[in-house]
Amino acid sequence: MYSYNPNSLKAEEFINHQEILDTLSYAEANKDNLPLIDSIIEKAKQCRGLTHREASVLLACENEEKIQELFDLAENLKKKFYGNRIVIFAPLYLSNYCVNGCTYCPYHLKNKHIARKKLTQQEVADEVIALQDMGHKRLAIEAGEDPVHNPIEYILECIDTIYSIKHKNGAIRRVNVNIAATTVENYRKLKDAGIGTYILFQETYHKESYEALHPTGPKHDYCYHTEAMDRAMEGGIDDVGLGVLFGLEMYRYEFAGLLMHAEHLEAVHGVGPHTISVPRIKHADDIDPSAFDNGIDDEIFAKLCALIRVAVPYTGMIISTRESQSVREKVIRLGVSQISGGSRTSVGGYTEEERPTDTEQFDVSDQRTLDEVVKWLMEMDYIPSFCTACYREGRTGDRFMSLCKSGQIQNCCHPNALMTLKEYLMDYAAPETKQIGEALIQAELHNIPKEKVREICREHLEKIEQGIRDFRF
Ligand code: SAM
DSSP states (O other): OOOOOOTSHHHHHHHHHHHHHHHHHHHHHHHOOOOHHHHHHHHTTTTTOHHHHHHHHHHHHOOHHHHHHHHHHHHHHHHHTTTEEEEEEEEEEEEEEEEEEOOOTTOOTTOOOOOOOOOOHHHHHHHHHHHHHHHHOOEEEEEEEOTTTOOHHHHHHHHHHHHOOTTTOOOOOEEEOOOOOOHHHHHHHHHHHHHEEEEOOOOOOOHHHHHSOOOGGGGGGHHHTTHHHHHHHTTOOOOEEEBBBBTTTTTHHHHHHHHHHHHHHHHHHHHHSSSEOBBBOBBBBOOOOGSSSTTTOOHHHHHHHHHHHHSSSEEEEEEEETSSSSHHHHHHHHHHOOEESSSSOOOTGGGSSSOOOOOOOOOOOOOOHHHHHHHHHHTTTOOOOOHHHHHHOOOOHHHHHHHHHHHHHGGTTTHHHHHHHHHHHHHOOHHHHEEEEEHHHHHHHHHHHHHEEEEEEEEHHHHTTOOOOOOOO
16 A cells, blocks of 8 residues: 655655545535635635645636636736747657557557558658748657667667758757657666657556556556656656646546646656646547547636646646647637647658658647648737747756746747747748738837847847847847
């Protein structure tokens, strides 16, 4: 029998089943306790974050007025910490060879009708050129787990290739990595290769379900998977990204587990997760999402996003093209800070004229081009940002968090967003997007608080106009 201990390095102690069950009972017992709910909302308003118990009470609460208060608060916190910037990235699928048996993923070993593909270094280069030609600067690389086809050396070689390609004015300046749980030694190699965030979705925090959903392969080991972020941090990676695949288990259980994981990282390493992703199961080859009973509707999904925003105000939130334009529109307002755009989830998909589906990991709901996504964001008064400055300036882990907490983000991220948007407009945008963007930049320059920074930003924008690239604060 394990007891709850956020400081422990044992999965079953920091994600403690009994503590989650007790949390859910506490939340159920207090879901109409309005004085308690008011005090929790009050705490969140002061940007102090919420514990998994407090946030779970708000998740259980069905009082419409209080839920509206929560949504308003999420919107305010989002504006306060992230302004109107939305960071843009694209996934790059390297290989769909996989030895695991994940029952929700089309790459599972027993799927014999999906085409298996692994990019050669030349193909990686071609994909990167295609992504650069769209305007991308930040990628998340994705691969199945297969020690023979996709060993760490292959992943490292791909990262080197990606950073080495400088096509026209293009460059990939930040590579985030979403590969299976691995060893401290391998995490150190990834760190040395210059990765940004290491992302690993927990899929589900419920151990018994986890083992059933991952019946075979190395991923079956719940503890090894759950303790991966501690190994990543031990290997020197400061920025880690958590996530749950919503639909596999009961969302209230997952939500409590997710926040406990964040609390654990904060307690042990002094810094919480850099990002949290909120994927929902999608249809894919050999995968029918309705076979999983715990699907959540758009309302609950929005509530979860709002709650993540108020519970961990300094953690970025990511939404992918698994979600439709309308869902993305709703949750961007409630706290999402990063989105993917123009994504293809197949191996080698970016170099194909038509969207290929034969090796796709899941169906993409938002199929618009990057330029359409950029234009759409600007029409809603957001600034699409291609910024990658923080980690290149060494602002990772707690140093990024201090920037966030100091309120100086507006003097740093805001001009960086404007300058990287300017690069996009100069090099890749359609004429109408460019026109909207230029006007937006002029208007948004006034929102840089420090006069000196505003002046430097103005000068850099002129230099970008003259063809010079890659300025940053
Ligand atoms: N293979 C790596 C691992 O084991 O963690 C990660 C890469 S995988 C390509 C990225 C994520 O896609 C998985 O962690 C999973 O949450 C998600 N995924 C898998 N099947 C999915 C589906 N049918 N719909 C939506 N997301 C899915």
